[in-house]
Each structure stands twice: as structure tokens, then as C-alpha cells.
Amino acid sequence: MNALRFSPRRFLSLLKKEAIEIFRDRSILFMGLALPLLMLFIYGYGVSMDMEAVPAAVVLKERTPAALAFTRDLSANKQFAVRTVQGRPQAEALLEKRDIEFILEIPNGFERALTSGRGQVQLTIYGVDSNSAVIFRNYAAGILAQTAAKMIQEGRIPSSVQNTDLPAVTIVPRTWFNDEANSRWYLVPGLLVIVSAVSASLMGSIVIAREWERGTLTSLFATPASSLEILLSKWTAYSFIAYCGFLLCLILAFLLFNEPLRGSLWVLLGTGFLFIGWAAALGLFVSAKTKSQFLATEAAVLASFMPTMMLSGFIFDLRSVPVWIEVVGRLLPPTYAVETFRICFLSGGQSVTLAVNALVIALWTAGLFAGALTVLGKSPLEAKHSPKKAAS
Numbered sequence: 001m002n003a004l005r006f007s008p009r010r011f012l013s014l015l016k017k018e019a020i021e022i023f024r025d026r027s028i029l030f031m032g033l034a035l036p037l038l039m040l041f042i043y044g045y046g047v048s049m050d051m052e053a054v055p056a057a058v059v060l061k062e063r064t065p066a067a068l069a070f071t072r073d074l075s076a077n078k079q080f081a082v083r084t085v086q087g088r089p090q091a092e093a094l095l096e097k098r099d100i101e102f103i104l105e106i107p108n109g110f111e112r113a114l115t116s117g118r119g120q121v122q123l124t125i126y127g128v129d130s131n132s133a134v135i136f137r138n139y140a141a142g143i144l145a146q147t148a149a150k151m152i153q154e155g156r157i158p159s160s161v162q163n164t165d166l167p168a169v170t171i172v173p174r175t176w177f178n179d180e181a182n183s184r185w186y187l188v189p190g191l192l193v194i195v196s197a198v199s200a201s202l203m204g205s206i207v208i209a210r211e212w213e214r215g216t217l218t219s220l221f222a223t224p225a226s227s228l229e230i231l232l233s234k235w236t237a238y239s240f241i242a243y244c245g246f247l248l249c250l251i252l253a254f255l256l257f258n259e260p261l262r263g264s265l266w267v268l269l270g271t272g273f274l275f276i277g278w279a280a281a282l283g284l285f286v287s288a289k290t291k292s293q294f295l296a297t298e299a300a301v302l303a304s305f306m307p308t309m310m311l312s313g314f315i316f317d318l319r320s321v322p323v324w325i326e327v328v329g330r331l332l333p334p335t336y337a338v339e340t341f342r343i344c345f346l347s348g349g350q351s352v353t354l355a356v357n358a359l360v361i362a363l364w365t366a367g368l369f370a371g372a373l374t375v376l377g378k379s380p381l382e383a384k385h386s387p388k389k390a391a392s
Helices: 008-024 026-046 065-076 088-096 110-115 130-153 159-165 183-214 216-221 227-256 265-290 293-310 323-330 333-347 351-377 380-385 387-391
Strands: 054-060 080-085 102-106 122-125
Touching (some): 008 026, 026 227, 054 088, 054 130, 065 080, 080 088, 122 130, 183 227, 183 265, 183 293, 265 351, 293 333
Antiparallel strands (some): 102 122
16 A cells, blocks of 8 residues: 555655745745635625615606605615606616616605505616616615605604504514625625635645646655655645635635624634635645646636535525535535535524534545545556565
8 A cells, every 4th residue: 555655754844845836936825825815805895785876866746845855865875876867758868878777756746645645656677687676676665665654753644644554563673693784794704615715726736737747746756755645745735825815814804894703713714724625635636637737727616616606505595596406515515614604704603513514524625635645546657666666
């Protein structure tokens, strides 16, 4: 079992060799430290589900106190950037160019109709993006309903209308875990998983393939070093660099995005280490299998970025997708990393779930490392230069 021989002295020597190569090749440091920070910064600010400053137009057919109150309350909300236009044709021209997302038209006789319980306004929405259209409609309708309720409480609408307009039950909402309804708090844990997966797998994918192309792996096989020692030294070195990048991203998440931490920091750090170990092992396996830097990097990005983005629950809730997609997603480590990170950041608790998630990631890491070791150990070069072969 030449491939599984292990000597701490040889391992440390190989680890020192990897460290020297890393500091000589600054692109590795950029890939491991700067690239994750850059990706988190860009995606953290660029990807948001919050609705802010949505452009809208108001057409006032009358300027009564009630009409002005509705316009004022809509304009005061940070979700909307409201402009008052001269007439319906101007508003429709803006909507066709999508300079605005919806038109609120308050007709003549609105205040008189409102006092009799028959007040109506027209909301015309740009409906090409149906999801956004529904969100805008609900937000605007909610604000207008609040204005109407306030006017009833102030007595600006007769008491005879109150019994029909006010609901029998008042809903008092309470939001747990993300009381500010900040979508970045929800997205940043998934972004940490994505940038860690891409960074670690890219670095791992380059290592062995580069040495195959340069021929330096042949020299390593000619030494007493085993496949286990060679692979473990590379995995340790590049996992460490990727983990340093993960820690920097973690600091950025706390300082720049004000991400809360309601769970265990140690669980978060430990799961981050396991997941980065999985991504690095994935890169090493691909690198050992393809023996080509170009193919290895392409395969690493495909195998790390796409599942993490599409199948981990980062954007799409796995409970709402077809069953076979959910099954595939729940077989992959990114799903468990995203779930653990969100628990640690936003909700806390759930120790059994966290333990199961860590176990799944650890098993995947061990499996990919064993696969890379098997591929590397079957190299004809190692068999050629093994001590047993040389002795014969």
C-alpha cells in the first residue's frame, strides 16, 4: 500500500514546498483572499430582494384633503419614489418606457365617494415582470388601506362607514429572526457558501493539473513521498488559504452588512472549515482526474458554483421545486452549509440539525478526498517509481 504510507516529516516538508509555491504565485493568494471578498462585496450589494425607491406616478384628478393624504402617505414610504404628473397620457408614456412601475390615479369625486363608503382609486401596474407586479400591488394596497384606516380613526370618514370598512379582527404582525425584513441578512449566508465553494474548488483544481502539465509531479513520484502525503499537503495548504478568505468574508459580513449572529460562532467556523475542505477536495479530485488546468477549472466552477447557486436553497426554496430537483439538492453539501449558516446567523438553536449537516459535509469531504487519492494512486508514474518496483 505504497500510496497510503504517511510520514509526518515528509508531510511537513511537502507542506513547506506548497507554502513556498503559494507565495511565489501571487495569483493563488488573490484567488484565495481577494476574490472571495470581491465576490461577496459585489453580490452583497448587487443581489437584493428588498423593494426600495420603486418609481411611481400619481395622477390627481382632484386636490381634496383626502386625495392629498393618500398621495402624501405613498410618497412618505421609502419603498416608493413618487412623482405627480399632469395627466393620464403623461403617466402612460412613462409606464410604457418603464420609467415608472405603476400609476395611482385618484378620480374626480373621490373624497365624496370615500365618505359614502364607495371610494375607489385605480392602480395601473407594469406587468411584464409578474412577480414584481404582485409585490408592488400588495405594498401599494397596504399603504392605501392604512391611510383609509387612519382617516376613519380621525373621524374624517363618518362613523356609519366604519362598521363596513374596518375589519372585525386586527392583525398585529410579529416577525421572528429577521425583524427588519432585510433580504441581505437572508442572502449573505448563502453568498458566503458560494464564494467559499468557488474559491476553494478553483484553487484545488489548479494544483495537480498544473504539476502534471509542468512535469513536476513526475519528480515527486520519484521521491519516497506517497500519494497520501502529496495530496494531503496540497489539501491542507489550499484549504488554509481558502479558510483565511472565508474569515475575511465573515468579518466583512459583520462590518459591512451588519449581519446578526444568533447562533454559535464555533459551529459557524467549524462548518465553514468542513465545507471549504469539501470544495478543496472537489477541486483536487477534478484536477487529478482531468490532468488539464483548463478542463479542471471549468469542471470545478460547474461543479461548485451551479449547484450552490441553483440547488442549495440559496435563491429557490427546495420545498417549492419539483421532487426530483429537491432530492438532488438535498444530496449535495451546499444545501446543508446554507442551512447551517442561516441557522447560525439568524435563528440559532437546532443542534441536531447542525450536527447532521456537519456529518453530511464531512462524509462528502472524505469521499472526494478518497476519490482523488485513488485517482492519484493509480498513476503509472508512481507505480514505476515505487520502492518495490525499483527493488525488483
